[in-house]
Amino acid sequence: MIERTWRVGVGARLFALTIIYSGESFKRFHLTLREIYFTGVMSLLIIVVSAFFVGMVLALQGYNTLQKYGSSEAIGVLVALALVRELGPVVTALLFAGRAGTAITAEIGLMKATEQLSAMEMMAVNPIARVVAPRFWAGVISMPILAAIFSMVGILGGYLVAVPLIGVDDGAFWSQMQANVDFRLDIVNGLIKSLVFGVACTMIALFEGFDAPPTAEGVSRATTRTVVISSLTVLALDFVLTSFMMVV
Amino acid sequence: MTTNIVEIDHLSFGYKGRLLHQGINMVFPRGKVVAIMGGSGSGKTTLLRLIGGQIKPSKGEVRVAGEVVHEQDRDGVYKLRRKMGMLFQHGALFTDLSVFDNVAFPMRELTDLPESMIRDLVLMKLNAVGLRGAHQFMPAELSGGMARRVALARAIALDPEIIMYDEPFAGLDPISMGVICGLIRSLNDALGATSIIVSHDVKETFLIADYVYFVADGVVAAEGTPHDLMQSTLPFVHQFVHGEKDGPVPFHYPAAHYQTELLSEQVV
Amino acid sequence: MDRTTIDLWVGLFVALGFAALLGLAMKVGNLTANKIGATYSVTAAFGNIGSLKLNAPVKSAGVVVGRVDKIEFQSANYEAIVTINIDKRYDFPADTFANIYTAGLLGEQYVGLEAGGDEVVLKNGGKIAKTQDAIVLEKMISQFLFSKASETDTKTTAPSAKDAATGVELKAGKSTELGDAPF
Numbered sequence: 001m002i003e004r005t006w007r008v009g010v011g012a013r014l015f016a017l018t019i020i021y022s023g024e025s026f027k028r029f030h031l032t033l034r035e036i037y038f039t040g041v042m043s044l045l046i047i048v049v050s051a052f053f054v055g056m057v058l059a060l061q062g063y064n065t066l067q068k069y070g071s072s073e074a075i076g077v078l079v080a081l082a083l084v085r086e087l088g089p090v091v092t093a094l095l096f097a098g099r100a101g102t103a104i105t106a107e108i109g110l111m112k113a114t115e116q117l118s119a120m121e122m123m124a125v126n127p128i129a130r131v132v133a134p135r136f137w138a139g140v141i142s143m144p145i146l147a148a149i150f151s152m153v154g155i156l157g158g159y160l161v162a163v164p165l166i167g168v169d170d171g172a173f174w175s176q177m178q179a180n181v182d183f184r185l186d187i188v189n190g191l192i193k194s195l196v197f198g199v200a201c202t203m204i205a206l207f208e209g210f211d212a213p214p215t216a217e218g219v220s221r222a223t224t225r226t227v228v229i230s231s232l233t234v235l236a237l238d239f240v241l242t243s244f245m246m247v248v
Numbered sequence: 249m250t251t252n253i254v255e256i257d258h259l260s261f262g263y264k265g266r267l268l269h270q271g272i273n274m275v276f277p278r279g280k281v282v283a284i285m286g287g288s289g290s291g292k293t294t295l296l297r298l299i300g301g302q303i304k305p306s307k308g309e310v311r312v313a314g315e316v317v318h319e320q321d322r323d324g325v326y327k328l329r330r331k332m333g334m335l336f337q338h339g340a341l342f343t344d345l346s347v348f349d350n351v352a353f354p355m356r357e358l359t360d361l362p363e364s365m366i367r368d369l370v371l372m373k374l375n376a377v378g379l380r381g382a383h384q385f386m387p388a389e390l391s392g393g394m395a396r397r398v399a400l401a402r403a404i405a406l407d408p409e410i411i412m413y414d415e416p417f418a419g420l421d422p423i424s425m426g427v428i429c430g431l432i433r434s435l436n437d438a439l440g441a442t443s444i445i446v447s448h449d450v451k452e453t454f455l456i457a458d459y460v461y462f463v464a465d466g467v468v469a470a471e472g473t474p475h476d477l478m479q480s481t482l483p484f485v486h487q488f489v490h491g492e493k494d495g496p497v498p499f500h501y502p503a504a505h506y507q508t509e510l511l512s513e514q515v516v
Numbered sequence: 517m518d519r520t521t522i523d524l525w526v527g528l529f530v531a532l533g534f535a536a537l538l539g540l541a542m543k544v545g546n547l548t549a550n551k552i553g554a555t556y557s558v559t560a561a562f563g564n565i566g567s568l569k570l571n572a573p574v575k576s577a578g579v580v581v582g583r584v585d586k587i588e589f590q591s592a593n594y595e596a597i598v599t600i601n602i603d604k605r606y607d608f609p610a611d612t613f614a615n616i617y618t619a620g621l622l623g624e625q626y627v628g629l630e631a632g633g634d635e636v637v638l639k640n641g642g643k644i645a646k647t648q649d650a651i652v653l654e655k656m657i658s659q660f661l662f663s664k665a666s667e668t669d670t671k672t673t674a675p676s677a678k679d680a681a682t683g684v685e686l687k688a689g690k691s692t693e694l695g696d697a698p699f
Contacts, residue, residue, distance in 0.1 A: 084540065123353070
């Protein structure tokens with residue numbers, strides 16, 4: 001337990017240092033761009049494909065229930081609200097932890113194990129500014145973008161099932177959605193969530209990499225921990241954020 | 249200006265109460281190749297980290313170019329480190345960068361040189377270690393000896409005043425070993441730098457070092473020119489230099505009496 | 517990886533993100549529907565607002581002319597004070613009637629404005645005097661049930677609501693509170 005608390009403290013210090021040295025890394029923004037390519041662009045495929053299927057399943061299940069009450073037009077609302085409020089940010093964060101988070105942990109863990117970080121320090125190059133900060137900001141920038149793409153693609157998937165397949169009216173699908181999805185309360189809140197998840201997931205991945213024992217076993221354990229801790233943190237944070245965002 | 253670029257003064261250092269060094273004194277004169285030798289785990293590499301300011305001593309001090317390392321703030325330490333180049337035990341090349349980019353890394357990070365000049369400098373450094381033709385390779389495509397030479401080219405990228413070598417001969421075949429050995433001496437003389445070698449390979453080290461310190465049990469056990477040490481009658485130095493199995497450094501790790509332990513029923 | 521291709525991909529990625537956000541805002545969300553320019557606000561007091569929510573539409577003749585801005589409880593006379601923002605382009609007479617309606621049987625509630633005949637128009641900070649409360653479903657149902665009960669009881673062909681109420685009153689014996697309840 002003390003060990004856990006200790007780790008949280010060290011993680012917090014790493015976070016603070018990352019923020020402090022971010023200025024240095026922003027001067028050379030192409031480093032961050034490179035990391036956006038690795039975390040964001042490379043996660044695009046898995047995000048788009050999962051979103052499409054999640055949207056389709058939501059539409060099918062929603063139709064199944066809604067048609068009992070004769071309101072199958074509300075399918076659009078159901079799909080859109082579920083995606084924009086919850087599934088978009090949360091599933092994106094979970095996939096991100098598995099796809100990009102593990103890559104970050106393994107990379108940093110191995111850089112540490114092979115003394116690359118020490119070498120950098122001895123060259124008077126700050127590893128936090130050069131290695132950690134670009135990856136951190138890349139994650140924070142990529143996550144909301146991925147979540148927005150997830151929600152939009154998911155809604156398109158739901159549309160494909162609802163309108164051409166089930167035969168829900170095209171106009172009713174979109175207009176009901178527009179009437180019930182609020183830009184500020186639903187879409188912006190969803191983006192805020194994914195921004196917070198972005199900070200949490202990336203920071204956990206970076207910390208686990210930094211903290212990994214410099215052995216093959218240590219790095220592989222750290223990678224596993226990244227997925228487990230990120231997922232649990234995302235789900236717990238989701239509850240907290242949702243309860244904060246609830247309009248009484 | 250002092251003639252010694254690095255001075256270690258009554259230095260003590262330890263982890264969690266266990267002292268690794270207990271009052272070490274060493275001087276590293278400019279332009280010389282100085283070796284620090286000792287058995288595995290005697291804290292040789294830690295000395296390099298103390299010189300580089302990566303860790304702080306418990307007592308005593310390390311002075312680089314007259315400045316006390318552990319009293320510097322972050323900028324001060326970084327300023328001192330710009331005078332240093334370090335070759336890590338396994339090279340520590342950046343695996344996501346090509347050979348060229350690895351050598352260019354310190355130049356790009358720490359200077360504002362134009363890319364065309366960086367290109368020329370990198371090729372010069374690679375030429376010095378004989379690997380100009382390999383500049384497009386990735387580190388994973390290199391042999392151990394080549395990787396070590398690339399790392400050496402990177403360590404001297406900014407013409408440091410002090411070059412530190414952490415086990416430069418470990419795990420190399422005899423040919424690569426000879427190449428590295430020759431490079432250390434020739435680069436030191438060509439750059440007018442000071443070299444600090446941490447090693448336990450007696451033959452190669454004695455070949456190129458001007459002065460050697462032996463570290464054992466946290467203190468400097470012996471020091472002198474390689475020639476003096478070869479003649480040394482100190483039991484520890486004799487055992488180390490001639491690679492004898494038993495001596496003051498026992499073959500056996502301290503343990504209970506052999507027969508008693510074998511005969512006892514106690515589960516280990 | 518060549519640096520320029522990475523830039524291209526990242527650019528594409530960010531553009532995709534913005535496109536998705538734009539799609540969410542325009543096609544999915546109510547950002548376009550919400551576009552009311554300058555507004556003026558008026559208040560209306562209701563005895564019961566049902567489940568009227570903040571930001572609920574204010575409609576007149578079925579057209580959205582504003583939004584609910586604030587809902588407060590006034591303890592002086594136990595009323596709900598609803599502040600609504602109305603589009604500056606539309607003027608309403610001072611004797612406009614404000615109702616709380618429900619869209620469909622189970623839909624959300626909105627404020628409906630029915631214009632009166634006054635020459636004076638509502639100004640910013642004005643007050644709508646004539647209001648009608650939200651219809652609460654439970655009340656309606658119990659009212660309906662009582663009238664049905666009295667119908668079968670007295671076997672009159674067309675009982676008025678008052679008859680029904682008195683019918684219940686007679687039958688239940690213990691009476692007056694029950695009869696009062698629906699109204």
